[in-house]
Amino acid sequence: MENIVRSLTEKYFKSENIAAISVLDNRVIVTLQNIPEDKNAAEALKADILQSTAAQKVNIIFSYAKPVSNLNEEPQMWQIRNVKKIFAVASGKGGVGKSTTAVNLALALSSLGKKVAVFDADIYGPSIPTMLGFEGQPAISYDGKNFEPFEALGLQAMSIGSLIDRDTPIIWRGAKACGAIEQLLTEVNWGEIDIMIIDMPPGTGDIQITLSQRLKIDGAIIVSTPQDIALIDAVKGVNMFKKVNIDILGIVENMSYYICPKCGNRDEIFGYAGAKETAEKLGVKFLGEIPLNFAIRADADNGKPIVAAEPQSPYAQAYINIAKKLI
Numbered sequence: 441m442e443n444i445v446r447s448l449t450e451k452y453f454k455s456e457n458i459a460a461i462s463v464l465d466n467r468v469i470v471t472l473q474n475i476p477e478d479k480n481a482a483e484a485l486k487a488d489i490l491q492s493t494a495a496q497k498v499n500i501i502f503s504y505a506k507p508v509s510n511l512n513e514e515p516q517m518w519q520i521r522n523v524k525k526i527f528a529v530a531s532g533k534g535g536v537g538k539s540t541t542a543v544n545l546a547l548a549l550s551s552l553g554k555k556v557a558v559f560d561a562d563i564y565g566p567s568i569p570t571m572l573g574f575e576g577q578p579a580i581s582y583d584g585k586n587f588e589p590f591e592a593l594g595l596q597a598m599s600i601g602s603l604i605d606r607d608t609p610i611i612w613r614g615a616k617a618c619g620a621i622e623q624l625l626t627e628v629n630w631g632e633i634d635i636m637i638i639d640m641p642p643g644t645g646d647i648q649i650t651l652s653q654r655l656k657i658d659g660a661i662i663v664s665t666p667q668d669i670a671l672i673d674a675v676k677g678v679n680m681f682k683k684v685n686i687d688i689l690g691i692v693e694n695m696s697y698y699i700c701p702k703c704g705n706r707d708e709i710f711g712y713a714g715a716k717e718t719a720e721k722l723g724v725k726f727l728g729e730i731p732l733n734f735a736i737r738a739d740a741d742n743g744k745p746i747v748a749a750e751p752q753s754p755y756a757q758a759y760i761n762i763a764k765k766l767i
């Protein structure tokens with residue numbers, strides 16, 4: 441069964457007409473979305489899926505996802521109990537260090553006395569469980585109604601990754617993904633939280649737009665590397681939040697420069713200060729720069745990000761300075 445899900449996922453990952461592929465009671469459920477006006481195209485897609493799984497004699501069921509609401513509809517807001525402020529950490533481009541920044545800023549805010557939660561909304565590559573060192577599925581509360589948040593390094597946390605098997609790729613987008621995220625945000629016994637940091641998926645797609653509409657997000661932090669290619673996407677990110685009236689708290693320049701630990705030479709691998717200039721152009725704050733550093737990467741991979749592992753280091757201090765600005 442897993443193999444079928446895996447091969448279907450690999451084959452159809454790019455198809456915008458597939459919202460999810462999952463397994464239920466020995467059947468594979470393929471959830472279709474945005475079905476084209478032309479019914480034949482949908483039939484052809486179904487036939488193609490059936491044909492590519494015919495050899496495995498598995499029962500394939502097709503279901504249909506509700507369309508994601510568009511920006512003009514009056515959205516129903518999601519209510520999160522006990523959470524005072526919500527900050528989203530976002531980037532236009534993937535791999536620029538959003539998750540690393542999100543966990544370290546969360547730990548920095550916590551070290552400054554705030555009660556902090558981290559929510560991992562990255563359906564494409566949830567990495568918060570690894571970075572904060574927790575795994576498995578969330579516990580269910582005594583009354584059976586809610587999830588209990590994970591507790592890690594003094595933070596509360598929840599991840600869309602906790603619902604997905606780490607090694608099984610799975611298609612999850614559109615309404616399906618939004619439903620899962622809503623459940624993991626709203627059906628959780630969060631403690632009294634001052635600030636919730638949301639690690640957003642990269643880009644400006646459905647999930648980001650839905651989250652921005654459904655949640656009262658108090659501010660967005662945009663992470664970018666200094667390269668032009670990342671900055672162009674950062675501008676798109678800023679504009680997306682502006683469009684839905686979410687304040688931009690500012691831009692963080694990640695992988696800003698590299699200090700050679702042996703000779704102390706400073707290298708500006710991706711260029712330098714591009715994010716600062718972009719922030720000025722866009723009229724948003726520049727929050728600070730984080731260097732490219734071995735320990736920042738290694739500590740996050742080991743489940744104890746640098747602000748927790750080496751709080752006195754200048755790298756941890758760089759995050760703490762940004763956290764002070766956020767407060």
Ligand SMILES: Nc1ncnc2c1ncn2[C@@H]1O[C@H](COP(=O)(O)OP(=O)(O)OP(=O)(O)O)[C@@H](O)[C@H]1O
Pocket residue numbers: 531533534535536537538539540541562565567641642694695730731732733734736737738740741
């Ligand atoms: N300042 C830094 N110094 C060294 N390594 C870093 C730094 N920031 C991030 N990294 C490393 O770069 C990689 C990508 O970072 P991260 O996962 O935080 O990016 P992301 O924007 O969340 O990516 P994705 O778009 O895939 O979610 C990781 O291996 C991380 O450890």
Ligand SMILES: [Mg+2]
Pocket residue numbers: 538539540562565567639
């Ligand atoms: Mg990430």
